[in-house]
Amino acid sequence: SQQGEEDPQALSIQEGENATMNCSYKTSINNLQWYRQNSGRGLVHLILIRSNEREKHSGRLRVTLDTSKKSSSLLITASRAADTASYFCATDATIQGAQKLVFGQGTRLTINP
Amino acid sequence: DAGVIQSPRHEVTEMGQEVTLRCKPISGHNSLFWYRQTMMRGLELLIYFNNNVPIDDSGMPEDRFSAKMPNASFSTLKIQPSEPRDSAVYFCASSTRGVQAQHFGDGTRLSIL
Numbered sequence A: 001s002q003q004g005e006e007d008p009q010a011l012s013i014q015e016g017e018n019a020t021m022n023c024s025y026k027t028s029i030n031n032l033q034w035y036r037q038n039s040g041r042g043l044v045h046l047i048l049i050r051s052n053e054r055e056k057h058s059g060r061l062r063v064t065l066d067t068s069k070k071s072s073s074l075l076i077t078a079s080r081a082a083d084t085a086s087y088f089c090a091t092d093a094t095i096q097g098a099q100k101l102v103f104g105q106g107t108r109l110t111i112n113p
Numbered sequence B: 001d002a003g004v005i006q007s008p009r010h011e012v013t014e015m016g017q018e019v020t021l022r023c024k025p026i027s028g029h030n031s032l033f034w035y036r037q038t039m040m041r042g043l044e045l046l047i048y049f050n051n052n053v054p055i056d057d058s059g060m061p062e063d064r065f066s067a068k069m070p071n072a073s074f075s076t077l078k079i080q081p082s083e084p085r086d087s088a089v090y091f092c093a094s095s096t097r098g099v100q101a102q103h104f105g106d107g108t109r110l111s112i113l
Helices: none
Strands: A005-007 A010-014 A019-024 A031-037 A043-050 A055-058 A061-066 A071-076 A085-095 A098-103 A107-112 B005-007 B010-013 B019-024 B031-038 B042-050 B053-056 B065-071 B074-079 B088-095 B108-112
Touching: A005 A085, A010 A019, A019 A085, A019 A107, A031 A061, A031 A071, A043 A055, A043 A061, A043 A071, A071 A085, A098 B042, A098 B053, B005 B088, B010 B019, B019 B088, B019 B108, B031 B074, B042 B065, B042 B074, B053 B065, B074 B088
Parallel strands: A010 A107, B010 B108
Antiparallel strands: A005 A019, A019 A071, A031 A043, A031 A085, A055 A061, A061 A071, A085 A098, A085 A107, B005 B019, B019 B074, B031 B042, B031 B088, B042 B053, B065 B074, B088 B108
């Protein structure tokens, strides 16, 4: 099964509101990354948070990591129509001796103008 | 700077035919990844090269799939013979930091009839 599971699967909000997406995972991780995917395009790396970090900011993005709960959240503040995309968490973990990046199923975010 | 370049963008072929997908990573990136994305299974890592050497091919579905990286600027993913269940979007990604901060191409949408 997927290492990362995201919640909600879909989120629709009004422009200007904040959007929060959550990711849960199962095993210990080296770091956790968030990616964005616009329709018909490849994934774009947004932010990486290491296992010893609790919070990280990048522009309107805020990521938190709680390793005791094996969960992370991505907050997008003051959302814009251009933020409409799917957002994926990806866990970097050592599984059976190999370093792997495993993606969640994603949250589909729609920003309504 | 040019990003990761994949070709073709779309491929439609009949089952049993050989399919070759191509990828040119970003210059200077020493890690290259092939992924497959479907609605049912999400984004799956197929194979990971580091310095042109396959590091992890545990995600390659079966012997019908093969991948090569003859030099630092080119990689291919081949399916022979193709089957309808291989229909998916195939992404190539590259990075300078292993599994971290990957740069994705825009994918090849493959349809096997």
